[in-house]
Amino acid sequence: MGKTRFALVLIALSAVLAMMAWPASSIGATPGELVIAEGVFPVTLDPLIATDQDTLNAVEQIDEPLVWNNYQTGKLEPYLATSWKVVSPTVWEFKLRPGVKFTDGEELTADVVRYNWQRLVDPQRKSPNTYLAQGITDVQVVDKSTVRFTTDKPSPVLLLQLSMWPMVPMTYIQQHGDAYFASHPVGTGPYMLAEEIPNQRIVLQANANYWRGKPSLQRVTFLGIPEEATRMAALQTKAADLVTLVGIDDAPRLQQAGFTVVPEPSNRNMFVLLDTLHGGPLADKRVRQAFNYAIDKASTIKYVLKGYGAILDGQLLTKSTFGYNPNLKPYPYDPTKAKQLLAQAGYANGLRLTFYTSSGHYQADEQISTAITGQLQNIGVTVDLETLDWGTFLLKLRSKQLGPMAFQGLIPPPDANFMYLNQECGQVNSYYCNKQFDSLVDAARTELDTAKRRQLYWKAAAIQYDDPPVIFLWQQVDLYGISPRVQHWQPRPDEVIDLWGVTAGG
Amino acid sequence: MTGYVLRRLGHSVMVVLAVLTVVFVLIRLEGDPTPLFLPIGATPHDVDVLRHKLGFDRPLDVQFAAYLDRAVRGDFGISLLQGQPALTVVLQRMPATFRLTLVALALMVFGAIPLGIVSAVKPNSLADLVGTVTVLVGQGVPSFWLGIILILFFAVRLEWFPAFGSEGAKALVLPGITLGAYASAIVTRLVRSSMLEILTQDFVRTATGKGVPGRRVLLKHVLRNAAIPIVTIVGLQVGTLVSGAIITEQVFGYAGMGQLVVQAVTTRDMPVVQAFVVVTATLIVLVNLAVDLLYTWLDPRVRYA
Numbered sequence: 001m002g003k004t005r006f007a008l009v010l011i012a013l014s015a016v017l018a019m020m021a022w023p024a025s026s027i028g029a030t031p032g033e034l035v036i037a038e039g040v041f042p043v044t045l046d047p048l049i050a051t052d053q054d055t056l057n058a059v060e061q062i063d064e065p066l067v068w069n070n071y072q073t074g075k076l077e078p079y080l081a082t083s084w085k086v087v088s089p090t091v092w093e094f095k096l097r098p099g100v101k102f103t104d105g106e107e108l109t110a111d112v113v114r115y116n117w118q119r120l121v122d123p124q125r126k127s128p129n130t131y132l133a134q135g136i137t138d139v140q141v142v143d144k145s146t147v148r149f150t151t152d153k154p155s156p157v158l159l160l161q162l163s164m165w166p167m168v169p170m171t172y173i174q175q176h177g178d179a180y181f182a183s184h185p186v187g188t189g190p191y192m193l194a195e196e197i198p199n200q201r202i203v204l205q206a207n208a209n210y211w212r213g214k215p216s217l218q219r220v221t222f223l224g225i226p227e228e229a230t231r232m233a234a235l236q237t238k239a240a241d242l243v244t245l246v247g248i249d250d251a252p253r254l255q256q257a258g259f260t261v262v263p264e265p266s267n268r269n270m271f272v273l274l275d276t277l278h279g280g281p282l283a284d285k286r287v288r289q290a291f292n293y294a295i296d297k298a299s300t301i302k303y304v305l306k307g308y309g310a311i312l313d314g315q316l317l318t319k320s321t322f323g324y325n326p327n328l329k330p331y332p333y334d335p336t337k338a339k340q341l342l343a344q345a346g347y348a349n350g351l352r353l354t355f356y357t358s359s360g361h362y363q364a365d366e367q368i369s370t371a372i373t374g375q376l377q378n379i380g381v382t383v384d385l386e387t388l389d390w391g392t393f394l395l396k397l398r399s400k401q402l403g404p405m406a407f408q409g410l411i412p413p414p415d416a417n418f419m420y421l422n423q424e425c426g427q428v429n430s431y432y433c434n435k436q437f438d439s440l441v442d443a444a445r446t447e448l449d450t451a452k453r454r455q456l457y458w459k460a461a462a463i464q465y466d467d468p469p470v471i472f473l474w475q476q477v478d479l480y481g482i483s484p485r486v487q488h489w490q491p492r493p494d495e496v497i498d499l500w501g502v503t504a505g506g
Numbered sequence: 507m508t509g510y511v512l513r514r515l516g517h518s519v520m521v522v523l524a525v526l527t528v529v530f531v532l533i534r535l536e537g538d539p540t541p542l543f544l545p546i547g548a549t550p551h552d553v554d555v556l557r558h559k560l561g562f563d564r565p566l567d568v569q570f571a572a573y574l575d576r577a578v579r580g581d582f583g584i585s586l587l588q589g590q591p592a593l594t595v596v597l598q599r600m601p602a603t604f605r606l607t608l609v610a611l612a613l614m615v616f617g618a619i620p621l622g623i624v625s626a627v628k629p630n631s632l633a634d635l636v637g638t639v640t641v642l643v644g645q646g647v648p649s650f651w652l653g654i655i656l657i658l659f660f661a662v663r664l665e666w667f668p669a670f671g672s673e674g675a676k677a678l679v680l681p682g683i684t685l686g687a688y689a690s691a692i693v694t695r696l697v698r699s700s701m702l703e704i705l706t707q708d709f710v711r712t713a714t715g716k717g718v719p720g721r722r723v724l725l726k727h728v729l730r731n732a733a734i735p736i737v738t739i740v741g742l743q744v745g746t747l748v749s750g751a752i753i754t755e756q757v758f759g760y761a762g763m764g765q766l767v768v769q770a771v772t773t774r775d776m777p778v779v780q781a782f783v784v785v786t787a788t789l790i791v792l793v794n795l796a797v798d799l800l801y802t803w804l805d806p807r808v809r810y811a
Contacts (some may be wrong), residue, residue, distance in 0.1 A: 005632050009632075041761075043587060043588065044588075049589070197673070198598070198761075199599070199672075199761035199765075200671060200672055200673060200761050201673075223670075223671075223759075224759070225670050225759040226756060226759065226765070226768075226769075227670075227756055227757050227758075227759060229654045229657070229757070230654075230657060230669055230670045230757060230758060230759050231670075231759075233657045233658065233661055233662050233669035233670065234669050234670055234759075236662045236669075237661050237662055237665060237668070237669045239668060239669060239670070239671075389772075390772060391771070391772060391773070391774045394774075395774075
């Protein structure tokens with residue numbers, strides 16, 4: 001090609017290189033306005049049908065519960081209810097905070113609380129959240145600001161259940177209906193809906209009459225960006241200030257670019273499910289103990305999860321879960337002991353099992369499962385690893401076909417009662433049956449004395465340690481990315497996004 | 507002419523019917539399809555109730571008739587995730603995907619076709635080189651990767667365009683390029699080879715020999731003849747645009763039909779998946795019909811086929 005053409009190409013190339021080297025400019029964002037990008041766009045603004053935490057994070061800025069779960073102290077604190085007392089083992093009486101109004105002017109009264117219960121358990125409405133009202137047989141109005149909950153048996157988890165019931169307005173819904181409410185919500189919370197562009201953004205604005213005081217932010221926007229790389233790009237282009245589920249491999253890059261990556265050990269217990277109910281080697285607890293000794297949790301976390309993982313203390317309970325037993329320690333990494341136990345159980349020549357894992361649903365699920373496969377191989381256990389898409393995995397889980405082994409994570413409400421439902425004999429999701437364990441958990445279910453209940457769960461956890469239903473692994477550490485303009489925000493192990501006191505500067 | 511149109515219309519209807527039949531068979535391949543229409547936690551009682559309500563306990567021929575009857579009226583069931591009629595949910599998202607497809611199509615029509623023409627008219631020139639490289643990149647690069655690279659470069663680094671979302675004209679550019687890249691590559695290649703083939707034909711030499719100016723030869727004679735294969739390929743690519751939108755919309759967080767169907771598949775929302783398949787198939791059939799009808803205008807010989 002001629003000289004002119006060559007020169008043109010050279011200029012074009014230089015221009016491209018110059019553009020690549022040009023530093024990104026910074027766009028100022030408006031102080032007091034925060035944009036949150038989650039993995040899923042909130043599907044509804046009605047707590048009746050909201051089940052995933054991404055949706056609830058938006059809902060819970062608008063609608064609030066009677067009781068607040070302070071995970072740091074482990075205590076359930078007054079919120080829309082100011083006090084409560086146990087009138088009889090099956091009756092609790094709550095006093096409501098006076099003067100609290102919904103943003104349509106409606107007052108929060110005992111009638112409203114009763115309406116919320118009726119709505120939640122209404123068979124016509126078929127809410128997926130009715131389990132939150134399990135055990136409650138009636139809600140009575142004593143007077144305008146006093147309400148009584150009656151349970152069928154003494155229910156120590158009532159307060160925790162109530163901390164997961166966002167209160168919705170009675171008159172408003174009666175007038176406008178459920179469908180309207182889901183897109184035009186009204187609540188007592190710090191923020192109210194300013195606008196919603198379906199599937200794109202939900203914009204909330206501060207509730208000037210909020211009972212707790214003036215919210216620290218003027219506007220909060222929720223976005224849903226399923227693709228992780230794009231979510232990171234949103235943070236980097238300042239289109240979002242707070243992003244959830246930062247990938248482990250992306251964290252260093254974000255940090256280098258000046259963003260903060262906040263790790264938070266969540267209440268998501270990661271484990272390898274072991275099917276103890278269908279005979280075979282896994283019916284013998286020595287084999288399951290051997291599996292627990294065979295896994296090098298520390299190394300797996302260090303190399304596969306880049307250090308992001310909090311080893312479980314030999315139980316399926318995290319420190320912020322009621323019933324956590326502080327006397328248990330993780331199974332040490334001891335392949336020699338593992339082989340001894342296998343030999344004692346009669347499997348000195350090894351054994352072979354299928355191991356199911358999902359791909360891309362949990363952090364590094366496939367990679368972790370591969371590492372575990374290798375570690376089990378070291379003690380003579382041949383594992384056939386099968387990767388399933390999440391939908392198939394879920395179907396197998398529900399139809400109890402996930403055995404003999406599956407990599408799984410569970411994040412139940414932070415009370416041992418809920419996690420242990422999954423290991424009780426005959427329960428829908430249970431692949432385990434230990435009569436002693438069951439009797440302890442049954443007793444705890446109706447034990448109102450906190451200290452006694454805690455002791456029962458400690459014993460139950462110890463039983464699970466000795467007769468493991470799973471290979472205990474670690475708490476999944478959630479990584480959040482925030483821009484430097486966001487201050488005073490702390491993540492929570494239950495993945496709730498709490499915005500009280502959070503500021504977003506210029 | 508009317509005969510031709512009517513025949514093509516009839517043909518299109520038959521294709522849509524065939525798609526509906528395939529969907530009907532596919533969801534019954536593993537036996538009772540009822541669990542597919544219920545959320546995961548459904549009890550066996552719920553399954554029985556719904557099976558009876560949807561008529562899945564009746565003989566297959568009765569089921570098929572009822573199914574076609576409902577399909578014609580646009581009833582594909584209620585979305586499990588959103589609680590609204592599945593067809594409504596899909597159609598709500600259609601304008602967004604449509605906008606994206608238009609951008610990709612614009613890239614094809616105003617970018618790929620001229621590039622192909624220039625490549626053909628000036629073989630082995632710089633333009634031809636650019637054309638060939640673009641084609642190789644467009645065909646060889648996975649759209650997922652291309653999308654992320656475009657985001658990293660044009661959104662994060664240069665901040666010329668937003669990294670995600672479906673709001674505003676600027677949000678259409680990067681996903682539009684990502685979506686149109688592969689199809690544009692195919693079109694450029696085909697235009698180039700189609701043109702080259704025609705340029706060597708006798709009537710072109712005759713026209714040039716007669717003294718017709720170069721550009722007029724090109725536009726009036728060569729392009730007119732090349733139009734049919736070009737229109738065919740552009741029409742065919744519209745189909746790939748709709749399926750390619752699934753990946754592109756996922757990468758860019760673009761709220762169109764593609765993102766919806768990914769969500770529907772992962773959450774096992776069968777009514778929405780069904781509605782999406784039928785809507786997409788119908789769209790493609792309509793585009794093909796439009797292309798066929800366009801032929802009659804471009805090439806008079808077709809009228810009597």
